[in-house]
Structures are given as structure tokens and as C-alpha cells.
Amino acid sequence: MANSSIDQLNKEKTSIARLSIVSNLSLVILKLIVGFMIGSVSVISEAIHSGIDLIAAVIAYFSVRNSSKPPDREHAFGHGKLENISGTIEALLIFVAAGLIIYEAYEKILHGVVLEDVSLGIAVMLISAIVNLYVSQRLMKTAKRTESIALEADAWHLRTDVLTSLGIFAGLVAIKLTGITILDPIFAILVALFILKAAVELLIKSVKDLMDVKLPEAEEKEICQIIEDHSKQYVGFHELRTRKSGSDRFIDLHLVVSRELTIEQAHGLADHIEEDLKKRFPRASVIIHMEPCENGDECGKCKAQDCSKYQYREEE
Structure with a gap:
């Protein structure tokens, strides 16, 4: 907004x-x-x-x-x-x-x-x-x-x-x-x-x-869905935390990405997810902590498509 x-x-x-x-x-x-x-x-x-x-x-x-x-x-x-x-x-x-x-x-x-x-x-x-x-x-x-x-x-x-x-x-x-x-x-x-x-x-x-009670269940489900809309671009996410202060919301999470991503690419991905979250919650403050995948390139269970070769680009 x-x-x-x-x-x-x-x-x-x-x-x-x-x-x-x-x-x-x-x-x-x-x-x-x-x-x-x-x-x-x-x-x-x-x-x-x-x-x-x-x-x-x-x-x-x-x-x-x-x-x-x-x-x-x-x-x-x-x-x-x-x-x-x-x-x-x-x-x-x-x-x-x-x-x-x-x-x-x-x-x-x-x-x-x-x-x-x-x-x-x-x-x-x-x-x-x-x-x-x-x-x-x-x-x-x-x-x-x-x-x-x-x-x-x-x-x-x-x-x-x-x-x-x-x-x-x-x-x-x-x-x-x-x-x-x-x-x-x-x-x-x-x-x-x-x-x-x-x-x-x-x-x-x-x-x-x-008392910093988490956001309502329905809002947390919306947040998870927005993050999961990018599931082909990361390995997984965890440690989602939410709270509200007046009309302001605070959202933070850990996002696991391929080791092959550069800092610039990982930052771009985080920015894109943050933008999508703010479209739904305009007064939200979003913090995304990036983590490298521990399994390396040989894991056959990676959610990301061709994560070892993935190049993040902003959607137009």
C-alpha cells in the first residue's frame, strides 16, 4: 500500500x-x-x-x-x-x-x-x-x-x-x-x-x-498459502511466527533454499515473497531468514525444480 x-x-x-x-x-x-x-x-x-x-x-x-x-x-x-x-x-x-x-x-x-x-x-x-x-x-x-x-x-x-x-x-x-x-x-x-x-x-x-498472541488460524493459513505459491523456488520453510500490534502485523520465518543460489538470487526470492505477503497484509512487517539446504544436490526429494541450476528472476 x-x-x-x-x-x-x-x-x-x-x-x-x-x-x-x-x-x-x-x-x-x-x-x-x-x-x-x-x-x-x-x-x-x-x-x-x-x-x-x-x-x-x-x-x-x-x-x-x-x-x-x-x-x-x-x-x-x-x-x-x-x-x-x-x-x-x-x-x-x-x-x-x-x-x-x-x-x-x-x-x-x-x-x-x-x-x-x-x-x-x-x-x-x-x-x-x-x-x-x-x-x-x-x-x-x-x-x-x-x-x-x-x-x-x-x-x-x-x-x-x-x-x-x-x-x-x-x-x-x-x-x-x-x-x-x-x-x-x-x-x-x-x-x-x-x-x-x-x-x-x-x-x-x-x-x-x-501478549503477542499469534495471528488467527485463518490468517496464518493465508500466509502459508502465499509462501507455498513459491514452492517451486525453495526447498522448504519453517519457524513461522506471527503477531499483531494495533493494525500492524509481524511475520517472520526461515526459508530453506538451494546451496546453488547466490546471495543476490536468494535476496530476490525473499523480496518477492515479502511483496506478495504485503499485497494481502499491507501493514505487515516481514522478516525472512534464508538457510541453505543441508542435503546438497544429490537429494532426490527437493521440492524446488532443478534447484542446483535455478536462477531466480523477478516476475513481471
Whole structure:
């Protein structure tokens, strides 16, 4: 991928992250005003939820801006893990938000619930669901295209906000119809439990890359297939290792070639395999360690065609 294309994707990432900040800030203010006006702990809990989403959006914005910086002397492997750190922090913030919601709801259950007219709450929850659905779809689309875990985490935050907003919306409608105000803190607790589940899933996903877990099985199979497309030009390969850092992938392997190849020819072969891998994984960093075949020219099991006479040429 050309540098201009990568720069364009980075600009797109920061732009959509900025949109998330603006929408979350607006919804936090709106929910807090309405929540305190009508005395609804479920609406206030949604304001807290959106507040966490706002913090997550700010973290995502700064992480996508900085994670796309090229490697430097202090960070030779790039800054991709900033996105994983961002996702981990966001997950921990969701745990805190869920705890606050459960505490406030429990207090309401103990001391009673007094609600004003819930019509404003119903309206703001519906508005919240529509806005977050729109922003989350744009975030997820950009996250998938740019492989940004920070934006994906932000998108999942907003998707859970859509569902919880609809849940509170349904609860407030039920309260308006039945007058049973205890439903308000009960729905707030259900919201907390729902976002706890999302926090656990996000935390696991973020920490996996921080621990340098190998790429998914499907991606490793693709990598092997790309390498095997050149099987007539080498003896074998082994020690394949992969990992991911933000949207950057790292691939290294040992490639066994004929002893008859010159350094220039072996280097050309390695370059060609690297180019093919980067066509499929544009942000990949590929290292290929070349090894001479130990069996010499008399081995009848060599995979390479006429390996002792092989002259590597770049394909046009």
C-alpha cells in the first residue's frame, strides 16, 4: 500500500474518532439534564455510560493519531500497541461505570424511587439510540477497513449504548403505562450487567495482542498459502511466527533454499515473497531468514525444480 493511501486511512481514522467525541459529549449533557430533571436513575446511568463512552472516544482519538506514527529510534516496531493499551483502559473504565450504576440503582431500591413525568426520558433515550446507531456503524466500518482495535472498541461501546438506551426506553414506557417506578433502578442494573459482559470481551481482545498472541488460524493459513505459491523456488520453510500490534502485523520465518543460489538470487526470492505477503497484509512487517539446504544436490526429494541450476528472476 502506498504511503499516500496509508496517510488517507489515518486521516479517516482520526476524523471518525473526532465525530465520536462530539456525539458522546452532546448525549452526556442531554442525558444528565433530563435524568436529574425527572429523577430517573436509569437515565442517569445511561449518562454515566455515555460519559465512559466519551472518555473512550477521547482515548481512541489520541491512540489512533499516535499509533499510526512510523517506527522511530525508541519504538523500532512502531506504535501500534497504543491501540491495544487504549482498548484495555476502555474496558477497565466500563467496569467502573457498571459499578457506579449498580450502586446508584441499589440505593434507589433501598430508599424508594420518585419520578417526575418520564416523557422527556423516553424522548432522550430514543434520540440517543438513533445517534449512537449511526455513529457506531460509521466507526465499525472504518475500524474494519483500517484494522483499528481502538475504533472497534469505541464502536462496540456505542453499540452497547444503543441496546441499553433502547432497554431504558422500554423501561420508561413501561413505567409511564403502569406507574411502577421500581422498574427504573431494575432496568439500570440490567444495563450494568449488559455492559459488564461487553467489558470482559473487550478486555480479552485487547490483552491478547499485548501478549503477542499469534495471528488467527485463518490468517496464518493465508500466509502459508502465499509462501507455498513459491514452492517451486525453495526447498522448504519453517519457524513461522506471527503477531499483531494495533493494525500492524509481524511475520517472520526461515526459508530453506538451494546451496546453488547466490546471495543476490536468494535476496530476490525473499523480496518477492515479502511483496506478495504485503499485497494481502499491507501493514505487515516481514522478516525472512534464508538457510541453505543441508542435503546438497544429490537429494532426490527437493521440492524446488532443478534447484542446483535455478536462477531466480523477478516476475513481471
